[in-house]
Amino acid sequence: MESPEPSFRRLLLMNALTVLAADAPAQVGWLVRHAVMADEIALDFYHAFRMAEGVVEEWQLARAVLADLREIDVILSEMSGGENADRWMKEALSTDEGWALVRRLARRVLVAELGKWQACLPEITVIR
Template sequence: METPDLSFQRRLLNEALTVVAAPAQVQTAWLEKHGVVTDEIALDFDHAFRMAEGLVEEGFLSRDALPELRLIDSIFDGMSCDESTDRWTAAALISDVGWIRARVLAQQVLAREGVNASPLPDISVVR
């Protein structure tokens, strides 16, 4: 059985957190640059979050990060259950309580883990 590259998984989590942690104006510019919609930020986080437990078990992420990562996941889940589509607009990045809370939590995780939260990662979009 092939072992996953944990340093690669850690990089994916760091990149996803970096985008979540960025100021709203920077997030908006990033979305425009890559031609993706706002929910892509949450989707990238969701994919990376699924690897967090394994990263902790292997020593690539501190256990202290898990509660905040779970909160971010919970915030995005709650936003997805909300029937209002306004939460997934670029304008919501500035004023929505969920986005603001997720941003602060992501900043805290990055700071605790000693990760430089800039610049935002480039992504490749397959269309």
């Protein structure tokens, strides 16, 4: 199987960041609309970031953007684990400091890359 083109990988990453950057009520609406749990937001970023790791240099991202992407990855990883289950509830999206920090970092990356952080949240297809 061939790897997706770098432009497609970039699109996936920007889409994942768009969901991370959204206000908590918009994130909750997105979760409800797609009938997924809050961890889907982090999983989408995780997969997109892993797919993009090999080509981010080609995109000539600023060092600050790369640092912010890595920081988002670290924060979401640190929020993992059974002892942090409450951080993955929909309610936590508006109250948890980790989510607030990830939101700020995602917004900063989107502004640096796209000139704005607000956009329509992407549609996803969930295979069950």
